[in-house]
Amino acid sequence: MLSRYTKLYYLFCKQNLKVMLEYRMDFLLGVLSVMLQQFAGIFFVKIVFDHIHALNGWTFYEILFIYGIAATGRSIHHIFFDNLWTLGWQYIRPGKFDRLLIRPINPLFHFIADRLQQDGFGQLFIGIIVIGTAMPHLGISWGILEFFILVVMIIASGFIFVAINLFFATLSFWMVDSLPIVWTIFNLSDFARYPLTIYHKGIRHFLTWIVPYGFTAFYPAAYFIKGSGFERLALLTPVVAIFSCIIAYWFWNRGLKAFTSTGS
Amino acid sequence: MIVVKNLEKHYKIAKRDPGLRGAIKSLFHRKFETKKAVKKINMHIKAGEMVGYIGANGAGKSTTIKMLTGILTPTSGEVKVNGIIPYENRQQNASHIGAVFGQRTQLFWDIPVRESYELLKHIYEIPQAQYEETLKEFVDVLHLEPLLGIPVRQLSLGQKMRCELAAAFLHRPKVVYLDEPTIGLDVAVKVRIRAFIKQMNARYGTTVLLTTHDMQDIEEICQRIIIIDDGSVIYDGSIQDIKSQFGDKRVIHFELEDAADSFVLPETISEVTEVLPRSDEDPHLVSLSFSNKNISGAEVIHTMMNHYSVADLTIADAKIETIVEEIYGRGMKKEVQHEEIH
Amino acid sequence: MRKYIEFARVQMQVHAAYSAWFWANTFSILLRMLVIYFFWKAVYSSRTEIEGLPFEGMITYIIIAMFLQMFVSGVGQELAHTIKDGNVAIELMRPYNLITRLVAMDLGDKVIHFVRGALPLSILAFIFMDITLPSTWQSGLLFLFSAFMGIWIGTFFDLLIAILAFWTINLWGLQVMKEAVISFFSGALVPLILFPEWFQTISLFLPFQAMVYVPVAIYTGILTGTEAWLALGSQIFWVVSLFVLLRILWSIAIKKVTIFGG
Ligand SMILES: Nc1ncnc2c1ncn2[C@@H]1O[C@H](COP(=O)(O)OP(=O)(O)O)[C@@H](O)[C@H]1O
Ligand SMILES: [Mg+2]
Numbered sequence: 001m002l003s004r005y006t007k008l009y010y011l012f013c014k015q016n017l018k019v020m021l022e023y024r025m026d027f028l029l030g031v032l033s034v035m036l037q038q039f040a041g042i043f044f045v046k047i048v049f050d051h052i053h054a055l056n057g058w059t060f061y062e063i064l065f066i067y068g069i070a071a072t073g074r075s076i077h078h079i080f081f082d083n084l085w086t087l088g089w090q091y092i093r094p095g096k097f098d099r100l101l102i103r104p105i106n107p108l109f110h111f112i113a114d115r116l117q118q119d120g121f122g123q124l125f126i127g128i129i130v131i132g133t134a135m136p137h138l139g140i141s142w143g144i145l146e147f148f149i150l151v152v153m154i155i156a157s158g159f160i161f162v163a164i165n166l167f168f169a170t171l172s173f174w175m176v177d178s179l180p181i182v183w184t185i186f187n188l189s190d191f192a193r194y195p196l197t198i199y200h201k202g203i204r205h206f207l208t209w210i211v212p213y214g215f216t217a218f219y220p221a222a223y224f225i226k227g228s229g230f231e232r233l234a235l236l237t238p239v240v241a242i243f244s245c246i247i248a249y250w251f252w253n254r255g256l257k258a259f260t261s262t263g264s
Numbered sequence: 265m266i267v268v269k270n271l272e273k274h275y276k277i278a279k280r281d282p283g284l285r286g287a288i289k290s291l292f293h294r295k296f297e298t299k300k301a302v303k304k305i306n307m308h309i310k311a312g313e314m315v316g317y318i319g320a321n322g323a324g325k326s327t328t329i330k331m332l333t334g335i336l337t338p339t340s341g342e343v344k345v346n347g348i349i350p351y352e353n354r355q356q357n358a359s360h361i362g363a364v365f366g367q368r369t370q371l372f373w374d375i376p377v378r379e380s381y382e383l384l385k386h387i388y389e390i391p392q393a394q395y396e397e398t399l400k401e402f403v404d405v406l407h408l409e410p411l412l413g414i415p416v417r418q419l420s421l422g423q424k425m426r427c428e429l430a431a432a433f434l435h436r437p438k439v440v441y442l443d444e445p446t447i448g449l450d451v452a453v454k455v456r457i458r459a460f461i462k463q464m465n466a467r468y469g470t471t472v473l474l475t476t477h478d479m480q481d482i483e484e485i486c487q488r489i490i491i492i493d494d495g496s497v498i499y500d501g502s503i504q505d506i507k508s509q510f511g512d513k514r515v516i517h518f519e520l521e522d523a524a525d526s527f528v529l530p531e532t533i534s535e536v537t538e539v540l541p542r543s544d545e546d547p548h549l550v551s552l553s554f555s556n557k558n559i560s561g562a563e564v565i566h567t568m569m570n571h572y573s574v575a576d577l578t579i580a581d582a583k584i585e586t587i588v589e590e591i592y593g594r595g596m597k598k599e600v601q602h603e604e605i606h
Numbered sequence: 607m608r609k610y611i612e613f614a615r616v617q618m619q620v621h622a623a624y625s626a627w628f629w630a631n632t633f634s635i636l637l638r639m640l641v642i643y644f645f646w647k648a649v650y651s652s653r654t655e656i657e658g659l660p661f662e663g664m665i666t667y668i669i670i671a672m673f674l675q676m677f678v679s680g681v682g683q684e685l686a687h688t689i690k691d692g693n694v695a696i697e698l699m700r701p702y703n704l705i706t707r708l709v710a711m712d713l714g715d716k717v718i719h720f721v722r723g724a725l726p727l728s729i730l731a732f733i734f735m736d737i738t739l740p741s742t743w744q745s746g747l748l749f750l751f752s753a754f755m756g757i758w759i760g761t762f763f764d765l766l767i768a769i770l771a772f773w774t775i776n777l778w779g780l781q782v783m784k785e786a787v788i789s790f791f792s793g794a795l796v797p798l799i800l801f802p803e804w805f806q807t808i809s810l811f812l813p814f815q816a817m818v819y820v821p822v823a824i825y826t827g828i829l830t831g832t833e834a835w836l837a838l839g840s841q842i843f844w845v846v847s848l849f850v851l852l853r854i855l856w857s858i859a860i861k862k863v864t865i866f867g868g
Contacts, residue, residue: 004389007386008386008387011382011383011386012383015372015375015379015383018375018379019374019375025774026774026779029774029779029780029783030778030779032779032783033779033780033781033782033783033786034779034782036782036783036786036787037782037783037785037786039786040786040789040790040795043790044795044796047796047800047801048649048796048800050800050802051656051657051800052649052652052653052656054652055645055648055649056648056651094368095365095368096368098330098335098365098368099368099369099370101333101334101335101354101358102333102334102335102358102361102363102370103355103358103387104355104356104358104359104387104388104389105355105387106355114372119778119779119782180626180627180629180630181626181630183630183634184630184633184634184637187634187637187638188637190637190638190641191637191640191641194641194644194645194648198644198645198647198648199640199644200644203640203644257337260334260335260336260337260351260354261336261337262275262276263273263275263327263330263335263336
C-alpha cells in the first residue's frame, strides 16, 4: 500500500519533471524570481538592522534564522503541495475533479501528485542559505542531534502550512472556490516571519492555538535560541503538525462527502 | 452487472435575489429550489450487454452515470455494479470501471499520450504483459501510433477522443460508461470508435452503457435502449421491440411555400395525425406523425397537398431516429415541475 | 473616448460583483498593517529616531507607501494572459486600441479600489495608528500630483513587462520578479534614506523610486524645496520615456503576431 503510493508518487514526479525540463527557461525564471522575492524580504531586515542592534531583544541572526525556517518550511508546501491553491478554479469549477473520483487511488493523493511546482525550489535554496548563514551566530554548538531536530522542525513547519491550506481549500467543496479565503489566511503567515513576542498577546495566542502559523517559524527557531523562553513550547511543533494534518484530512473527507452528494 | 432500484437524485439549487440585498438576505434565509434530475428509475443490465441510454438534453443521463460511477451519491434508491455499491466503495468500484465524459479529458494534460498510459498502467496496476498486449491492440484499431508522442493539449478533438477511449478500456474494465463520446466528431472518427467499442465487447465481454445523440451510434452498437425523459425511464427494451412496437409510426416532414405560423391540420386527418413541435430554425417546416394502421402515408400527403402548397417533403420511415424523435417531441411538451422549499 | 469610459465603468461593476475578493483584500491589508505597526513599534522600542525620522514619521511613510504600492501596478496580468492564450490576435481586430482599453479598465479598477478599499482603510489608519497629515498644505498638493505621476509610471512599467509575455511562458514568475524588484527599489518597504549610499545612487537612475518613494517622501517632508521639484521633474521624465518605450515595444510585438502568428 505505502510502497505502491511511493512508486506512484515517484512516477507522477518524473512526468512533472519532464514537463519542467521542456520549459527550461521558465524553470529558471520561476526559481530566480522567487529567490529575488525572498531576498527582498531579507534585505529589508538587513536595512533595518543597519540602524538598530536588536529588535525587542532579538539579534539580526536570530531574526534571520526565523526567516530561514519559515522560507524552508514554506518551500515544502510550495514545491509539493502547490496544487492546493487550484482546487476550486481548476478542478471543481471546470468539472475536472470528477476525473479523480473514478480512479482506484486516493483522490487527495492524486490531486496533490498532479503537480510539482518548480518555482518553490527558489524558496528552498534561499531558505537553506539563510539558515546556514544564521546558524553559526546563534551561540549553540551544532551536533548530529541538533541537525536532526532542525530537519524535523522544518518538515513539521512545512506540514503545518500544508494542513492550513488544505483545510481552507476544502471549503471549495461547498462554495465552488474558496481561493479568497485561502489567500487571506495564507497572508497571516506574514506574522510568522518575526518573533511573536513583538505582537499583542491576542495575536500571539491566535497564531499559536487557532491558526498555528507560530509553529511554522518562530517556535521551532526559538528552540535553538538560548534563553528565548520558548524551548518547551517549541518541542510541540511536530505534535501540532500531526494534529493539524489529521484535522485537515478529516475536514477534507467531510468536504468530499458533501461534494459527492451535491455534485457541483 | 448493473442493478438500479428506485434511484433518485434531487439537486438543491440555492436561489438568490439579485443585487447586494439579495446577497445579504441569503445569508440569513436561504431559499432552495429542488430539481429532481432522476426520478425512481430502475434498470438491470447484464454482463456483456451494450445499452444505449438516450434522452433529450437535461433528461438526467449524466446524473445517472455519475451515480453509477460513484461520483455522485443518490438521494435515495439503490445501485449495485458488479456487487459493489459505487458511492460507498468508490475506489474499489473504480478499479473495474472505465469512463469517458464528453469533452472532458481523463488524460494528463501536459504529458505525451504514451506517458499518460504508462501512469494509468500503474494507477490501475495492470500487469506489464497484459498492458503491452492491450496497448498494441488499441494502437492498431484506433490508429494511435502517430499520436503517442504528442501531449494531450496539442491533439485535435477526434484524436483526443480516440486516446480517451483507449484510456477508458486500457485496464480491461468490466463496465465502461461512455457519456456522449461521439459529440462533435466527424463521420470517419465515429466509425472507428464504433468499431472499437464493438470489438472490445466481443473480445472482453465488456458491459457498455452509452449515451449519445447520434442514433446511428445506437443502431450500430446497442442491442437495447433505455430512454429517459425528464428524469423518468419511459422506455426500456430491445431495439427490435421498439421497432415492431412503433414500427407503424411514420413521420412526414413538409416544407411549405409559405411560413407555417398559421398552420392548422386539415380537418379530415386531424383525428389520426399529430403535429410535432415546430423548430425555430425553419419557419416553413411542418412535421406530421401518424400510424400507418390508421391512415396511409399517401393519404396524408394527398390531403396536405390539397390544403397547402407544399414545396418539398421527406418521409421518415420506422428508423429508431423517427421513433425517438417522436418520443422526445412528446416529452418536451410536458411541463417541467419545480417545487419550492424553504 | 466614449467607449473607453464605458470600459472603465463596466470594470467598476465587475469589481463590485466580486465581493469575496473585496473582503479578502481588505482583510489582508488590515493584517499587513498590523504586522507593520507591531514591527516598527518594536524597532522604536529602544530609540526615538532613525535617520531623523521619529516613529510617527516612519509609520506614516510605511503605511502611505503600502497604499501607494497597491496602485503602481496595472493590467499587465490581463494583457499577458491575453497574449498567452492567443486571444491577442482577436483583440487586435476589434475597433479599439487594446492598450488604451486595458488602461481604461485599469482606471476603473483603481477608482473603485480607492473608494472602497484604500480610502476607508487609510481613514482607519489615521485614527488608530498615529499617522500624521502632510506638514504643509503645499506638500499635500505636491504629494497628490506626484502620486498621480507615480501611478502612471507603475501602470506603464507593468504593461511593458507584460509585453514580454510574447517571448516567455512563465507569467507568474515574471510577475513575482517584477514585484520583488519594485519592492526593492521603489522604497515601498522602507524609506530609501535608510539604504546604503551606493544603493541610493543606483536607484536614483531607475524609474522605481519615482513610483513610490518620491510622492511619499514629499508627503512626509523627507523631500522638500528644490529637492522635491527636482524629483517631480524626474517623474515627468519617466512618464514620458516609459510611454514612448511602451509604444515602440508594442508595435514590435504586434509585428510579431501579424507576421509570425504569435
Ligand atoms: N450539479 C447540479 N446542480 C444542480 N442541477 C444540476 C446539476 N447537474 C445537473 N443538474 C440538472 O439536472 C438535470 C439533469 O442534468 P443531466 O444529468 O446533466 O442531463 P443530461 O446529461 O441528460 O443532459 C438538468 O436539468 C440539469 O440542469
Ligand atoms: Mg449530459
